[in-house]
Amino acid sequence: xxxxxxxxxxxxxxxxxxxxxxxxxxxxxxxxxxxxxxxxxxxxxxxxxxxxxxxxxxxxxxxxxxxxxxxxxxxxxxxxxxxxxxxxxxxxxxxxxxxxxxxxxxxxxxxxxxxxxxxxxxxxxxxxxxxxxxxxxxxxxxxxxxxxxxxxxxxxxxxxxxxxxxxxxxxxxxxxxxxxxxxxxxxxxxx
Numbered sequence: 030x031x032x033x034x035x036x037x038x039x040x041x042x043x044x045x046x047x048x049x050x051x052x053x054x055x056x057x058x059x060x061x062x063x064x065x066x067x068x069x070x071x072x073x074x075x076x077x078x079x080x081x082x083x084x085x086x087x088x089x090x091x092x093x094x095x096x097x098x099x100x101x102x103x104x105x106x107x108x109x110x111x112x113x114x115x116x117x118x119x120x121x122x123x124x125x126x127x128x129x130x131x132x133x134x135x136x137x138x139x140x141x142x143x144x145x146x147x148x149x150x151x152x153x154x155x156x157x158x159x160x161x162x163x164x165x166x167x168x169x170x171x172x173x174x175x176x177x178x179x180x181x182x183x184x185x186x187x188x189x190x191x192x193x194x195x196x197x198x199x200x201x202x203x204x205x206x207x208x209x210x211x212x213x214x215x216x217x218x219x220x
């Protein structure tokens with residue numbers, strides 16, 4: 030996997046990319062491989078996971094484990110993207126924020142699509158999505174945006190939302206994190 034991700038990341042770097050964004054990953058191990066490969070470019074790397082309604086990835090990874098695995102793999106920022114609408118991202122965001130100081134980027138869909146009169150329609154209007162995104166910014170998102178169904182009007186409506194800079198704090202303890210479930214850990218020694 031690392032070789033395949035390396036080829037993609039290196040091609041982007043040679044073409045003049047400013048950074049690497051790894052998005053919509055459903056498995057922390059696969060995303061870790063992508064981060065390792067992307068870091069070889071020397072470019073900043075953002076690694077973003079997608080979560081189900083139960084706040085786990087499709088392969089069962091909880092948000093805390095994703096955050097810790099990606100941080101220790103070398104991601105410069107982590108994130109949550111795609112999934113359902115912004116309301117489904119609140120719990121994964123809070124749980125990621127509890128274990129990492131990295132910037133967190135949140136980019137939900139404009140809700141789950143429906144087929145109406147032969148057209149795909151997303152339920153969140155620009156105003157409704159901006160209101161929901163403000164709540165995410167209040168809960169630790171350091172950058173916001175959108176994924177499926179998000180139009181320029183949605184992004185324009187979000188523009189006035191102020192996202193806080195990442196806090197330079199250290200969690201009291203660092204969980205030990207196998208891929209599936211975090212376990213209480215030792216006192217965190219990170220600065």
